[in-house]
Amino acid sequence: MKQGPEVPMAHVVVPRTLAPAFAGLLRQGIGVWLPAPKPVRDFLVEEVGLELGYATHEIPGLFLNGVAVDDWENTLVAPGDEVALSGTMPGLAGIALRRQSPLRSFRSDLTVPFRSAAAVAGMVTLRPFNFVAQQAVQPLLARGVYVSGAELARYVEARADELGACRLMGGEGCLEDAMACWRQVEVVHLQVVWEE
Amino acid sequence: MKILRINTRSRTYRFEDLGEYAGLGGRALTSRIINREVPADCHPLSAENKIVLAAGILAPTTAANSGRMSVGAKSPLTGGIKESNSGGQFANTLPKLGLLAIVLEDKPEAGSPMMDIVVRPDRVEFHDSVAAGMRTYAAQEKLLATYGKEMVTAMVGPAGEQCLSAATVQFSDPDGLPSRSAGRGGMGAVMGSKRVKAILLDSTAAQKVEYADEEGFKAARKEWVDIMRNHPVTSQGLPGFGTAVLVNVINAAGALPTKNFRFGQFAGAEKISGETLAETITKRGGKTKHGCHSGCMIQCSQVYHDKDGKYLTTGFEYETIWGFGADLMVEDLDDIAMMDRTCDEVGMDTIEMANTMAMAMEAGIINWGDGKAVIRELNKVGTDDPLGRIYGNGTAYTAKAFGVDRVPVVKNQALPAYDPRAVKAVGVTYATSPMGADHTAGYGVAQNVLKVGGDVDGHKKEGNVEISKNLQVATAAIDSLGLCLFVAFAVLDDARGVPCMAKMVETYTGKPFSVDDLIALGANCLKDELDFNRRAGFTPEDDQLPRFFQTETLPPHNVGWGYTVEELQGAKV
Known part of the structure; x- marks a missing residue:
């Protein structure tokens, strides 16, 4: 994570087998720090940390602020934006919503127009869905993401039975105490060490 | 036969x-x-x-x-x-x-x-x-x-x-x-x-099937299986999350009809998404993969258990989850599953009944988001309760009974789960299909039918109309072969798909059957349907979306509709 905001850290050790339980957290939306506006493709590779081949072939659904992205090499992501990612999608609408779909004209009103963006840094909300959330949960959380402290506490609390084996890194205390702390702050930097 | x-x-x-x-x-x-x-x-x-x-x-x-x-x-x-x-x-x-x-x-x-x-x-x-x-x-x-x-x-x-x-x-x-x-x-x-x-x-009957060219059929079938197995939607997407995988995606795109088609996004979408559905099923010991018939290799269905781990329903589709969920602003998946089961039990269409319940909400009979009340009202259908008789006759009938003027129907049939203002060609199909508003009427996507990269320009209104017509033809053909419409996803991306379908017919029947014959099968089917409807009194004026789609834009993208009756006629064979 490059030069992100200074916020409380939530460093957690999680058994790798519990990774799927965190996919829902990603779907709710996580923050990724963006040093300056850049094309969607570069954002996914350089800031989110996805392999270019994976992003190219496994993420047909790419949405910037709720509209489909076709030209990901030239469409800019800027601070304050929301980027949603989906794996393969069924249905006529699903086909039409694919990046560079042969049926993209079906949703011509839902296509990102060209725009410029001021060269400022800031947070981008990333929402990976379905397979992308499942497949990206480990590398993303290992790299570190920003999440609402209250949301994180609520998420962990709702899965207390499932996530009982998680612990804070370095034996800094129990998760329950940490959650009380997270609830008080707007944003925390969540980073996970996956344990075999 | x-x-x-x-x-x-x-x-x-x-x-x-x-x-x-x-x-x-x-x-x-x-x-x-x-x-x-x-x-x-x-x-x-x-x-x-x-x-x-x-x-x-x-x-x-x-x-x-x-x-x-x-x-x-x-x-x-x-x-x-x-x-x-x-x-x-x-x-x-x-x-x-x-x-x-x-x-x-x-x-x-x-x-x-x-x-x-x-x-x-x-x-x-x-x-x-x-x-x-x-x-x-x-x-x-x-x-x-x-x-x-x-x-x-x-x-x-x-x-x-x-x-x-x-x-x-x-x-x-x-x-x-x-x-x-x-x-x-x-x-x-x-x-x-x-x-x-x-x-x-x-089912113990076992009349032998005669193939005109058994070896030829086996080869075509093998290729068909290969096409299905190698496509991400049919091999991965649908078996992974079912059709409900679309909930989050369509919501993200602002095309998930919410509160009787007032909005394109539902705040509770994640709670009723395909991902949440799959996680819930897994926790409760249900099945995330299930075929609706023997010989299905897509397995997009599932078996959903209740909180006690007992069977509740199956065939829990995107359309049902949208209709009883986002459209009614209900965000409890168990309630929606119970609505689905109730519809199966009483024998009623989930899309029609979801829209019917929206009419009851518009009329103030029940409150938006009140899932338990919806279950209660659905259970009146099929009983002696007069209200059940009204509900059971569908959306337009219920709207009339309650004096509701925001009625999402075409040819009296309730709209499915894609807002036509956001995805235009779906709207063209809703308006012009002989079936009334039907999301499956224009599904049969096929490269050579669509002439992808050819002479259809979908950025123009007439292009979308032409594409809708081609989709309707292809869909009618697929329905006539008895194939699941979801094969269309694989067929879109694999040039072998349509010829393979034709080859299976030819080797089974022994009669020449080309891709053109396949398209003619679909086109003639539509001609039969349009001919019947014309004689039943339908006119071009019936090929329209409800008025509010013309007069209201859809948040969050504020997209409109804007097709005239005359423009839409081009979508009919």
């Missing part, structure tokens, strides 16, 4: 050669029979109407995903022709009895008892129904206990017995449960009007 014709008044039957209907199957067969044999201006519940249950052309074969069933009649909901498509075991079993279709004709005197019709290899039996008045799950148990557990069933629930316009025909699935619905257009009401509670097929 034969057609079994049953006179429901005299309780007699005869087997007929296909004759003038040779070469047809599925939707092409149901629509041709209805167009030729049913007076277009008849009352849909009268003796003049017929109901046709037909397997597809490829149903007798071992082609993957060829077990879809077509049910056709003049619709009591739309007043036009209808083909309603379903999974279940019926289409696979009919050919084992040497049958391609069953036609129910005439109707008994008023007050006649409901009947069960048992089709065995050597005879057809008629019995006063042992399950009259029963909900479908209990009826299924009773029917199997009475006639044998090897029976495959098509039946109506209480809604069908009361001849309500949203009534389904329910088919038994591979687990023997009556969970599969020919949902749209009130086909259950037509079957109920003929006093038929259930048709039972003896």
Whole structure:
């Protein structure tokens, strides 16, 4: 994570087998720090940390602020934006919503127009869905993401039975105490060490 | 293959050669029979109407995903022709009895008892129904206990017995449960009007299927399987999360109709998403993969358990989850699952009933988001409660009863789960399909049918209209072969797909069957349907979306509609 905001850290050790339980957290939306506006493709590779081949072939659904992205090499992501990612999608609408779909004209009103963006840094909300959330949960959380402290506490609390084996890194205390702390702050930097 | 014709008044039957209907199957067969044999201006519940249950052309074969069933009649909901498509075991079993279709004709005197019709290899039996008045799950148990557990069933629930316009025909699935619905257009009401509670097929029958070129067919089938296995949607997307994988995605794109089509996004979408569904199923010991018929290799269905880990429902689709979820602003997946089960039990269409409940919410009968109240109201259908009689006749009828003017129907059939202002070609299909608003009417995507990269410009209005027409033609062809529409996803991206479908038909029948023949099959099917509707009194003015789509834009992207009646006519063959 490059030069992100200074916020409380939530460093957690999680058994790798519990990774799927965190996919829902990603779907709710996580923050990724963006040093300056850049094309969607570069954002996914350089800031989110996805392999270019994976992003190219496994993420047909790419949405910037709720509209489909076709030209990901030239469409800019800027601070304050929301980027949603989906794996393969069924249905006529699903086909039409694919990046560079042969049926993209079906949703011509839902296509990102060209725009410029001021060269400022800031947070981008990333929402990976379905397979992308499942497949990206480990590398993303290992790299570190920003999440609402209250949301994180609520998420962990709702899965207390499932996530009982998680612990804070370095034996800094129990998760329950940490959650009380997270609830008080707007944003925390969540980073996970996956344990075999 | 034969057609079994049953006179429901005299309780007699005869087997007929296909004759003038040779070469047809599925939707092409149901629509041709209805167009030729049913007076277009008849009352849909009268003796003049017929109901046709037909397997597809490829149903007798071992082609993957060829077990879809077509049910056709003049619709009591739309007043036009209808083909309603379903999974279940019926289409696979009919050919084992040497049958391609069953036609129910005439109707008994008023007050006649409901009947069960048992089709065995050597005879057809008629019995006063042992399950009259029963909900479908209990009826299924009773029917199997009475006639044998090897029976495959098509039946109506209480809604069908009361001849309500949203009534389904329910088919038994591979687990023997009556969970599969020919949902749209009130086909259950037509079957109920003929006093038929259930048709039972003896699945122990085993008439051998003759292939004109067995080796050729095996080669084509192998290629077909390869196409399905190698496509991410059919091999990964649908088996992973089912069709409900679309909830989050369509919501993200601002096209998920919410609060009776007022908004394109629902704040509670994640709680009812395919991902949440799959996680819930896994935790409770259900199944995230399940086929609606034998021979299905996509497995987009699932088995959903309740909080206690007991079976609740199956075939829990995106459309149902959207309709009872986002459109009503309900965000409790268990409530929505119970609504789905209730619709299967009473025998009513989930899309129609979800929109009907929206009318009840518009009228203030129940509150937006109140899932428990929706379950309560749905349970009134099929009982003596007069309100249930209103609900069971669908969205437009309920809107009229309650004085609601925001009515999401085309040709009186309620809209499905994609807002037409956001995805225009879907809207063109909703408006112009002979079926009324139907998301599956323009699904059959195929490269060479669409001329992708060719001469259709979808950025122009006329381009979207032309594409919608091509999709409708391709869909009608797929429905006529008896294939699951979801094969269309693989066919879009694999140039071998359409020729392979044609090759399977050719090697099975021994008659030349080209890609052009396949397209002609779909186009002629649509011509039959449009001809019937024209004679039934439909005009271009009926090919429109409800007025509010013209006058309101859809948040968050504030997109509008803007197609005129004249422009839309180009989508008709």
